[in-house]
Amino acid sequence: MIGSGPAGVGAAEEFRKQQADVPVRILTADCDEPYERPPLSKEFLRGETDEVSMRPSSWFAERDLELITDAPVTEIDTDARTVTAGGRRQEYRHLILASGASPRPLPVPGGGRALQLRSLQDAQRLRASSQGAQSAVVIGAGFIGCEAAASLARNGLAVTLVAPDAVPQEKRLGTEAGRRLVTLIEQTGARFSGGVRVREIRPGAVVLDDGATVEADLILAATGVEPNSAAAEAAGVPVDQSRIVVDAGMMTRTPGVSAAGDVALAFNTTAGRSLAVEHWQDAAEQGAIAGARAAGDQQSWSDVPGFWTTIGDTTLKYHAWGDGYERSRLIAHGDGFTVWYESGGVAVAVLTCNADDDYELGEGLIRAGAAAPVL
Numbered sequence: 001m002i003g004s005g006p007a008g009v010g011a012a013e014e015f016r017k018q019q020a021d022v023p024v025r026i027l028t029a030d031c032d033e034p035y036e037r038p039p040l041s042k043e044f045l046r047g048e049t050d051e052v053s054m055r056p057s058s059w060f061a062e063r064d065l066e067l068i069t070d071a072p073v074t075e076i077d078t079d080a081r082t083v084t085a086g087g088r089r090q091e092y093r094h095l096i097l098a099s100g101a102s103p104r105p106l107p108v109p110g111g112g113r114a115l116q117l118r119s120l121q122d123a124q125r126l127r128a129s130s131q132g133a134q135s136a137v138v139i140g141a142g143f144i145g146c147e148a149a150a151s152l153a154r155n156g157l158a159v160t161l162v163a164p165d166a167v168p169q170e171k172r173l174g175t176e177a178g179r180r181l182v183t184l185i186e187q188t189g190a191r192f193s194g195g196v197r198v199r200e201i202r203p204g205a206v207v208l209d210d211g212a213t214v215e216a217d218l219i220l221a222a223t224g225v226e227p228n229s230a231a232a233e234a235a236g237v238p239v240d241q242s243r244i245v246v247d248a249g250m251m252t253r254t255p256g257v258s259a260a261g262d263v264a265l266a267f268n269t270t271a272g273r274s275l276a277v278e279h280w281q282d283a284a285e286q287g288a289i290a291g292a293r294a295a296g297d298q299q300s301w302s303d304v305p306g307f308w309t310t311i312g313d314t315t316l317k318y319h320a321w322g323d324g325y326e327r328s329r330l331i332a333h334g335d336g337f338t339v340w341y342e343s344g345g346v347a348v349a350v351l352t353c354n355a356d357d358d359y360e361l362g363e364g365l366i367r368a369g370a371a372a373p374v375l
């Protein structure tokens with residue numbers, strides 16, 4: 001396995017369940033043993049926990065899984081079936097590419113001054129910078145940006161969240177849902193500034209394209225990720241939109257090579273099309289399927305993707321194919337809401353806040369290709 005996120009570890013675990021004796025090696029660029037990313041923008045950033053291990057240290061040795069950290073793979077030779085990490089070539093019989101994604105650099109002058117948040121090391125740096133800081137600007141209002149802005153505000157910083165959309169994630173979730181996100185962000189004490197782009201980052205200040213300059217002790221760029229597919233692409237493994245193309249069993253068209261998780265563009269048998277998904281649980285599931293296939297078992301990816309996000313004290317739950325919608329409608333409940341999304345007369349997504357029944361109903365309707373109840 002290349003990568004020690006949920007896809008790589010999920011693949012190793014499932015392979016080992018089915019093949020007791022074949023050596024399994026996980027090569028990872030991470031310096032740390034496998035850890036959970038979701039808490040890094042939430043409990044960890046708020047200083048409520050330091051414990052983010054994905055598995056106890058002994059877990060890998062107990063299963064005879066060899067974990068090699070700080071070993072970025074720089075070259076793959078799919079004819080010779082070798083990978084090169086740290087100048088050392090290693091042979092494989094089956095290779096599972098689970099290299100995830102990395103933060104996209106902010107393409108403006110001084111963009112490199114902004115902190116980023118993907119790895120545990122990034123999170124440690126961000127948390128250390130936030131201690132003693134009075135103010136922060138978070139650039140980008142995707143879920144990681146919203147969560148981090150809320151956590152920093154909870155820590156007492158004066159936080160401004162800036163994004164090009166008028167409301168957070170307007171294109172992905174629609175205007176009504178975006179307005180609810182603004183409310184959740186503002187309830188944490190952070191300020192949302194929409195409809196603006198960053199023109200430049202100077203030491204201690206963010207210059208916006210409306211001419212305003214926002215001073216801040218801490219600047220975080222949460223402006224999306226790029227799949228880590230370069231080594232695979234250079235090796236001739238088929239890639240589309242920077243993602244490694246795989247079938248429902250997570251196999252690439254290159255013999256002996258699978259891919260899973262954020263780096264993959266995977267075929268979902270229920271949706272009947274390929275999907276790009278960036279969620280923890282789906283990465284773990286795809287990894288398990290890749291591990292099973294490598295061990296000779298036939299499994300296919302059929303689940304409706306989904307994830308939870310927590311902004312301040314409020315958790316939103318989302319099921320979606322994730323490749324767009326035609327119409328949406330928000331239904332307000334007493335202390336929450338549900339947004340239904342449809343395309344071609346069938347439900348393609350549901351976003352819920354304090355509405356678990358709708359979350360479950362929505363998954364079933366999306367899976368069945370049935371109409372949403374209110375559109």
Ligand SMILES: Cc1cc2nc3c(=O)[nH]c(=O)nc-3n(C[C@H](O)[C@H](O)[C@H](O)COP(=O)(O)OP(=O)(O)OC[C@H]3O[C@@H](n4cnc5c(N)ncnc54)[C@H](O)[C@@H]3O)c2cc1C
Nearest residue numbers: 003004005006007029030073099100261262278279280307
């Ligand atoms: C702060 C934060 C909060 C999040 N919160 C949520 C949440 O609440 N819910 C949710 O569903 N999702 C959340 N996500 C997204 C989720 O973490 C990802 O979708 C998931 O981690 C993807 O898993 P993966 O195994 O595909 O890739 P990753 O977890 O990115 O793991 C990739 C691994 O590959 C390694 N690697 C990369 N390149 C190489 C190389 N060349 N050689 C060797 N190793 C390499 C990396 O070091 C890493 O170990 C969050 C992400 C972040 C950053």
